[in-house]
Structure formats: C-alpha cells, structure tokens
Amino acid sequence: MSLVPLKPDLPVFLRPYLPPDNDSKPFITLTYAQSLDSRISKGHGIRTTISHPETKTMTHYLRYHHDGILVGTGTALADDPGLNCKYNDAMDQSPRPIILNHSGKWKFNGSKLQELYEKGHGKKPIIVVSELPVDEDSSVDYLVCQSRQWSILFDKLHKEYGLKSIMVEGGANVINQLLMSSNLVNSLIITVGPVYLGEKGVSVSPAGPLQLKDVDWWKGTSDVVMCARLH
Numbered sequence: 158m159s160l161v162p163l164k165p166d167l168p169v170f171l172r173p174y175l176p177p178d179n180d181s182k183p184f185i186t187l188t189y190a191q192s193l194d195s196r197i198s199k200g201h202g203i204r205t206t207i208s209h210p211e212t213k214t215m216t217h218y219l220r221y222h223h224d225g226i227l228v229g230t231g232t233a234l235a236d237d238p239g240l241n242c243k244y245n246d247a248m249d250q251s252p253r254p255i256i257l258n259h260s261g262k263w264k265f266n267g268s269k270l271q272e273l274y275e276k277g278h279g280k281k282p283i284i285v286v287s288e289l290p291v292d293e294d295s296s297v298d299y300l301v302c303q304s305r306q307w308s309i310l311f312d313k314l315h316k317e318y319g320l321k322s323i324m325v326e327g328g329a330n331v332i333n334q335l336l337m338s339s340n341l342v343n344s345l346i347i348t349v350g351p352v353y354l355g356e357k358g359v360s361v362s363p364a365g366p367l368q369l370k371d372v373d374w375w376k377g378t379s380d381v382v383m384c385a386r387l388h
C-alpha cells in the first residue's frame with residue numbers, strides 16, 4: 158500500500174531530532190505511536206493501528222534517515238513487520254532490520270522480512286542472539302550479544318555493521334528499558350493518536366520517573382507528534 162504525501166512542515170520540525178551526518182557514536186532514536194492512555198496495542202500479540210496515515214508516512218520518513226531499525230521479539234511475533242522504507246519509493250534506502258531474538262521464538266522463514274528481502278524490497282536482517290544457532294540461515298546475519306547489554310549491542314552494530322543511526326520502534330518492553338537508559342537515547346519521537354486502548358492494552362510506562370528535555374510538538378490532522386531528548 159502506498160503512503161499519503163509527507164506533510165510539508167514535518168521535515169523542518171523533525172530536523173533537530175534526526176541523526177547528524179557524522180558521528181563517532183551510533184545515534185539512537187526511540188519512536189512509537191501511543192494512545193491517550195499510553196498504550197501501544199490493544200493487547201499482547203495484537204497489531205493495532207493508532208496513527209493517522211500522515212504520521213505513518215512520517216515513520217517511513219524517519220526510516221529513510223536511519224541505517225538500522227530495531228524491534229523486540231514480541232513485536233516481531235505480534236506484527237510480522239516489514240521494517241522497510243516506503244518513503245519516496247526508496248526501498249533501496251531501507252534501514253537494516255534488527256530483531257532481538259534471544260529466545261529463538263521468532264522465525265525468519267515465512268516472515269514478511271524474508272518476503273521483502275527476497276524481493277529486493279528490504280535489507281538483509283540482523284538477528285541478535287546470545288549464541289549462534291546450530292542451523293544458521295545464510296539469508297540473515299547473526300550478531301551475538303547477551304540480553305540487555307544495550308550499550309554493547311549499539312556499539313557492535315556500529316563497529317561490525319557500520320550502522321551510524323538506529324531507530325528503535327518498540328515494543329513496550331524494549332521502550333520501557335530504553336526510557337530508563339537515557340544516556341543511550343539521542344531522540345524520542347512519539348505519535349499520540351486520539352484513541353484509548355483500555356486497561357488490557359500493552360502500556361508504555363518506564364520503571365521510574367523521567368523528565369524530558371528540548372520538547373517540541375507538531376499537530377497533524379488527528380495526531381500530535383512530540384519530539385524530545387532524554388538528556
């Protein structure tokens with residue numbers, strides 16, 4: 158499905174929060190869409206549309222500006238995401254998909270990621286594991302890194318794969334951890350949609366309080382987008 162056009166005032170609004178051209182450390186953007194009650198889906202395993210088509214276009218614009226896009230196992234299992242870039246039909250500019258798969262529950266075989274990669278519509282995924290599997294799949298790259306070692310993981314993605322910017326798209330478990338690792342996150346970009354998802358929804362709520370800095374808001378047709386820094 159094609160995207161609606163990018164709202165013309167979004168590039169200027171987003172510019173200060175996008176990765177710089179040159180940086181010695183990987184630039185980490187944490188981004189997701191949430192309801193008014195801070196839920197990101199109706200329930201575990203349920204893919205839920207929250208954002209307006211114009212902020213979906215913004216997400217693809219953000220993907221266009223990043224070298225890698227990371228999601229947790231829960232999101233890979235629930236959403237079977239494509240994680241490519243449809244902005245400007247620039248699928249060759251798609252970020253490298255990065256899947257945390259320490260549990261081994263998610264399978265590349267039969268996934269949307271496999272379909273897109275084989276069609277040349279997405280990049281080769283990097284699967285993060287605690288040890289190499291016995292039945293290695295040659296269509297993916299494996300990165301060995303122990304669970305919850307975020308700093309080491311981002312460093313390896315930078316040094317071993319040359320990824321200078323990584324966009325983290327969720328889900329809740331991953332987001333809650335990174336909100337508590339404020340020194341690792343360079344930009345936070347949250348879309349808020351006009352919906353409540355209720356108490357069975359999967360909520361974003363970090364373990365402790367967090368005061369954001371350099372906050373700016375954009376108002377779209379039905380969503381708002383907040384950009385901020387954590388440090």
Ligand SMILES: NC(=O)c1ccc[n+]([C@@H]2O[C@H](COP(=O)([O-])OP(=O)(O)OC[C@H]3O[C@@H](n4cnc5c(N)ncnc54)[C@H](O)[C@@H]3O)[C@@H](O)[C@H]2O)c1
Pocket residue numbers: 188189190191197198199200201202203204205207228229230231232233235236257258259260303304305306307326327328329330331332334359
């Ligand atoms: N609205 C949005 O923007 C958005 C974005 C992404 C996902 N979602 C939704 O979120 C839900 C999934 O969220 P979730 O919290 O269940 O799953 P998740 O995607 O956060 O994955 C959690 C799992 O990933 C692994 N993991 C997490 N952190 C790790 C680490 N540091 N090292 C190694 N492994 C790690 C663990 O297996 C953990 O159980 C789905 O329903 C999905 O539709 C919504």
Ligand SMILES: Nc1nc(=O)c(N)c(NC[C@H](O)[C@H](O)[C@H](O)COP(=O)(O)O)[nH]1
Pocket residue numbers: 189190197204205206207208212213216228232236237238239240241326327348
């Ligand atoms: N911007 C945004 N608005 C939403 O309403 C929503 N549910 C997501 N969810 C993000 C989540 O990570 C999804 O899994 C990927 O957005 C799917 O990616 P694809 O479109 O398949 O490439 N993101």
